[in-house]
Structures are given as structure tokens and as C-alpha cells.
Amino acid sequence: MTPLPKWLLPPLTSLLAGRERLHHALLITGPEGVGKEWLARALAAALLCDAPGAARLACGGCAGCRWFSQNSHPDFRLIRPSADEVSADDADAPAKVTKASRDIRIEQIRALAGFVEIASHRGGAKVVLVTPAEAMNGAAANALLKTLEEPSPNTYFILVCSRIYRLPPTVRSRCRQVPIRVPSTNETISWVADQTGVDSDRALEWLAFCGGAPRRAVEFGMAEQAATHRDLLDIVASGDRDTLPALADRLQQHEPGNWTPVLHAWCVDLLRCKAGALPRYFPGETNRLGALAQRSDLQGLIGFESWMRQLGRLVTHPLNARLVAEDALSRYRAVFARGGHKQ
Numbered sequence: 480m481t482p483l484p485k486w487l488l489p490p491l492t493s494l495l496a497g498r499e500r501l502h503h504a505l506l507i508t509g510p511e512g513v514g515k516e517w518l519a520r521a522l523a524a525a526l527l528c529d530a531p532g533a534a535r536l537a538c539g540g541c542a543g544c545r546w547f548s549q550n551s552h553p554d555f556r557l558i559r560p561s562a563d564e565v566s567a568d569d570a571d572a573p574a575k576v577t578k579a580s581r582d583i584r585i586e587q588i589r590a591l592a593g594f595v596e597i598a599s600h601r602g603g604a605k606v607v608l609v610t611p612a613e614a615m616n617g618a619a620a621n622a623l624l625k626t627l628e629e630p631s632p633n634t635y636f637i638l639v640c641s642r643i644y645r646l647p648p649t650v651r652s653r654c655r656q657v658p659i660r661v662p663s664t665n666e667t668i669s670w671v672a673d674q675t676g677v678d679s680d681r682a683l684e685w686l687a688f689c690g691g692a693p694r695r696a697v698e699f700g701m702a703e704q705a706a707t708h709r710d711l712l713d714i715v716a717s718g719d720r721d722t723l724p725a726l727a728d729r730l731q732q733h734e735p736g737n738w739t740p741v742l743h744a745w746c747v748d749l750l751r752c753k754a755g756a757l758p759r760y761f762p763g764e765t766n767r768l769g770a771l772a773q774r775s776d777l778q779g780l781i782g783f784e785s786w787m788r789q790l791g792r793l794v795t796h797p798l799n800a801r802l803v804a805e806d807a808l809s810r811y812r813a814v815f816a817r818g819g820h821k822q
């Protein structure tokens with residue numbers, strides 16, 4: 480089992496220290512990408528381990544731990560949207576993707592009834608992990624609520640949730656909340672660098688772009704989004720070297736879904752610099768941002784930021800990539816043209 484990142488150890492050991500009094504329904508909350516599901520799995524592993532070690536953590540070597548790591552522990556159930564199962568286990572089967580659901584459906588919760596009611600196979604705890612819990616549709620959440628209201632002995636429900644406002648208050652109130660904060664950059668920078676094999680400057684850049692969430696930063700680096708990110712950064716930061724059609728050619732090589740968040744974050748940082756604050760997403764670009772902010776027109780920037788936000792909501796729809804790229808770039812350039820200086 481991969482070792483748990485160090486910022487997740489304190490919440491895990493504190494939950495396990497009170498294992499005798501552990502609430503039967505735990506709701507792990509916090510922003511996307513901070514490692515909530517890792518924590519949930521490490522907790523489940525510890526609860527299902529036959530011979531927990533120091534601090535009651537899973538030993539990693541017993542039969543229970545082996546079954547858990549092979550996803551075949553008979554006293555563990557994982558409930559997630561079927562679309563996540565397809566993408567994780569069966570990515571080469573596009574035919575199934577169309578039938579997969581983004582919701583956790585009532586049948587999935589109902590199917591737990593037998594598991595919850597009968598005694599555990601191995602004589603220890605039973606664990607149900609629901610992730611992401613906000614994917615439960617209304618009927619599924621209601622069905623789960625009934626189960627949570629009548630807890631079975633030694634049976635634990637672990638719900639993982641990034642958007643707690645989407646979870647019915649009735650379900651929330653049945654759970655003990657375990658909030659996970661965004662760890663400090665000091666805690667995560669070397670971890671992100673180790674996981675991805677980059678230097679700490681690059682790790683810091685990715686962390687900043689991902690709002691400090693380390694798991695997102697690693698996924699960002701792994702998925703070659705980082706190369707896209709650097710190319711985009713080059714386009715937006717020194718865009719006036721090339722003509723608009725040439726830039727649009729470069730931009731349209733990337734999916735609108737990839738470049739819109741980068742251009743939007745860049746624009747937010749321009750606004751911050753214009754107001755005399757430090758950039759949030761591109762801390763390594765303070766000088767270039769500062770120079771561009773000086774040349775920009777404040778009203779134009781505000782308008783462009785709002786336009787980018789709307790575009791961000793539209794990019795999941797089919798769009799003409801070329802037209803969108805040209806439109807975004809010409810609007811972006813206009814922000815500086817109105818600033819009163821020639822480009």
C-alpha cells in the first residue's frame with residue numbers, strides 16, 4: 480500500500496485513537512484534491528485489518544489487508560457512480576460509457592441491505608465507502624438515510640464529499656463530520672515533487688494553479704496538462720509577439736476545456752496585480768503579470784474576466800474550437816489596446 484501523505488496522518492490517527500467510540504457514519508469533507516478518499520480508504524483498511532500496528536494503522540500484511548488492497552474484502556463495499564467505475568477500470572470500453580451514470584442510484588444503496596443486516600464474513604468490522612457522496616440522487620440519499628438511522632453493530636459508513644451543500648441536511652446531520660483542510664504548501668511541495676519527479680519550483684507552480692490541492696496538482700502534472708499549461712502560459716503571457724491568426728492556430732491545438740481555466744486564472748491574476756496584490760495562480764510570473772497589468776484597462780479586464788467565467792460554463796458543450804480561440808484572443812488583446820498603449 481502506498482504510504483499515506485503526511486498531512487493526512489493526523490486526522491487518521493486521531494480517528495483511530497477513538498476507535499472504540501468511532502461514530503458509525505463519518506462524513507469526510509473538504510475541497511477537491513486534498514486526499515479525502517485516500518484518508519477514507521486508509522481508515523477502512525485500518526478498520527478491516529486483522530492485526531493493526533502502531534497507532535492502530537493497517538498492518539499491510541495480514542489476510543484482511545491483502546484482500547482490501549485487491550478490492551476483494553468480503554466485508555467492504557465501495558459505492559460510487561457507475562461512470563467512475565467505467566473510467567477507472569474499463570477505460571477502453573466506450574460503449575459502456577454512454578450507459579454509465581454520474582449519479583449514485585437507489586439500486587446501489589438498496590443492494591447494501593443484505594450486507595448491512597448479516598454478520599460480517601470475517602468476524603470483524605464491515606465498512607461501506609460512498610464516494611463522492613454528493614453524487615447520490617435524492618432517492619438514493621433517502622434510502623441511505625434509513626440505513627444510517629438504524630445502525631448495525633460494528634458497521635461503518637464513510638462518506639466522502641467535496642460539495643457538502645449538495646448533500647441533504649438530513650444525511651449530514653446523521654454523520655460525524657471530519658473536515659480536511661487544504662494543507663500548507665510547505666507540507667505538500669516536496670510530496671508533489673516526489674510524486675511527479677519535477678523540481679520544487681515546478682511543483683509550486685502546479686500547486687498554486689490547483690488552489691493548493693496536492694492530489695489535483697499531481698494529476699495535473701501526470702496528465703500532461705502541465706505541458707499544455709506551459710504552452711498556454713507562453714501564448715497568453717507574450718501573446719503580442721505573434722499575429723492573432725498565428726496565436727489562434729496555437730491555441731486551437733488545445734481543447735477549449737483545457738485552455739479556458741488557464742486563461743481565466745491568468746486574467747484573475749492580472750486583476751489582482753492591477754489592484755496591487757500578488758498573483759494567486761502564477762506566483763512565478765509576478766513580473767510579467769505586473770507589466771501586463773500596467774498596460775491593461777481595468778474595465779476591460781473586469782469585462783473579460785466575466786466573459787471568461789461564462790465561457791468556462793459553456794465549454795462542456797460542443798463549440799467551434801477555432802472561433803472560440805479567435806474570439807477569446809481578440810477580446811484578451813482588446814484589454815491591452817484600451818489601456819492606452821500600442822502593443
Ligand SMILES: [Zn+2]
Nearest residue numbers: 528538541544
Ligand atoms: Zn492488516
